[in-house]
Amino acid sequence: MNIIVTIKQVPDPDIPPSHFKVDEATNKVVPPAGVAPVMNGYDGNALEAALKLKEENGGKVTVVTLGGSEARDTLKRAIAMGADAAVLIDDPDLRDGDSYTTALALARAIDKVGEYDLVLCGRQASDTDAGQVPLGVGELLGIPTVSPAIGIEATDGHLKVNRMIEDGHQVLDVPLPALVAVSSEIGEPRYPPLRGIMMAGRAQIPVWTAADLGLDPSAVGTGARKTRLRRLYVESREAQCELVEADSPAEAGAALAQKLREAKLI
């Protein structure tokens, strides 16, 4: 079973909030000094699911990302974990794209990799938390698309997918090829073994531009985007918290109960 996994590099969600800054002039996050970006958490889960399916069924796992050259680090981590090949899509026209242009580039890249049975993605990225790109890629490829999955089992040209619903899960029969976006319940990503890390160091990672994907700048640039980020800002949170003070911690606890009653919260 040949599997393509889409991966995004994101700012480390474990950075202390005090280090989180936004440049409001450009609507961009200021990368915090000394904190390296990481593989999006759900994408790590997707890669783990892909590696398990490969171990059970054979085949090849290819990872694809869209990003700047710094995203190579995340692709190398994927190879170290066990991916067989990696592709970096890097083009100035595609940077800061919206879900639409990003999904378009990924779908074209998946077509160019070719011969896939399954596309696996993380259900959403921890930066924009939108969860749109995987579903868009599935639509653009015109293949069955399911999100968010908490379990996948391969059976003879089909998948049995457990899909999360409000109060439990659905068990779906999904014909291949298909796209499945996974949630963390599917399994924690493995740590790269030493041998993998050494292989990743030697791995050649091709770089594809929009033109390599047959995409004209007008198809993916600013004008092609459907959604525009108009403003990005950090909410001022100082002094919003009313601190309940008293002579002792116990009295503060009792006073807090009173406050909650006055605010009709209990």
Place this chain on the structure above:
Amino acid sequence: MPNGVMIVAETAEGSLAPISAELSGVGRALADELGQTLTAVLFGSGIGGLGEELAALGADRVLLADDDALSEYQGDAYLAVLERIVREHAPEILLLGQTPNLRELAARLAFRLETGLTTDCTSLRLEDGVLVMTKPVFGGSAIAEYVVDDARPQMATIRPRAFEPATPQASRQAEVQPVAVSLDGVVRTRVLETVKEAATSGPRLKDAKTVVSGGRGLGGPENWKYVEELAETLGAAVGATRAVTDAGWVPASHQVGLTGVTVTPDLYVTVGVSGAVQHIAGCSGARNIVAINKDPDANIFKHARFGVVGDYRQVVPALTEAIKALRG
């Protein structure tokens, strides 16, 4: 000719789900401000009786996709029916709930229609007739405002419990129309089985109105009882940070955060929680956060409405007793 605001309501156990009233509230307000109509769409089987309820919540027109094949969510089927409805009615604005089913439907539909969608919105407003869609990003560390410039409809999904539900008015009338459902050749995935989660004691974390969460600041699993006793007194669900579930103090299913459950309670009480982005991502939708932590610089205080700086071993038992006393 502007074609108004459309919402896609949802059912739960044969009744309208709470998100339907929330969509009705914000949808009605936007339609009134635009001077346009509000249309509500509902999927299901045997849902004829719910048309009047959607009218009472504010819809001018209700479209019922009532068919045995739609009795439960099947992505391909719902997508085919909704795509046809939206192409026919061409609304300016289309709103759905950020629920496990309709968030999937919304994103797939946006790509089919080649329009823009903002998911998980916590606020929607009009500026010069354009919908400004606001949502927390980077785990709640920042707020983003999006607009859809040219494409239509402007699509958004709304975070559950982030918007005031509409109050039903029995006097309101709407035109209730059935929608023709034809699914020839569209359904590719098949639902083999639907497994409902076993009901646990106490409210479920993800839709609890009150949640008490504990963090690493509790020191060890032997102190978890402080969280549980407070939760029991409040009738609250119990949550935890990733550090706590990773350490095995409580099962992973209690984890609130980026890689855990997202909660949106009215009251979210944290004990010994520092407020890492990872955790805030899962609780930033709470209406009121209360922080009990001995570190006055803990990030959680920046998100809290009420806070106590002090040792939880004294604060929490006193709080628990005082709540019992207040409730008599």
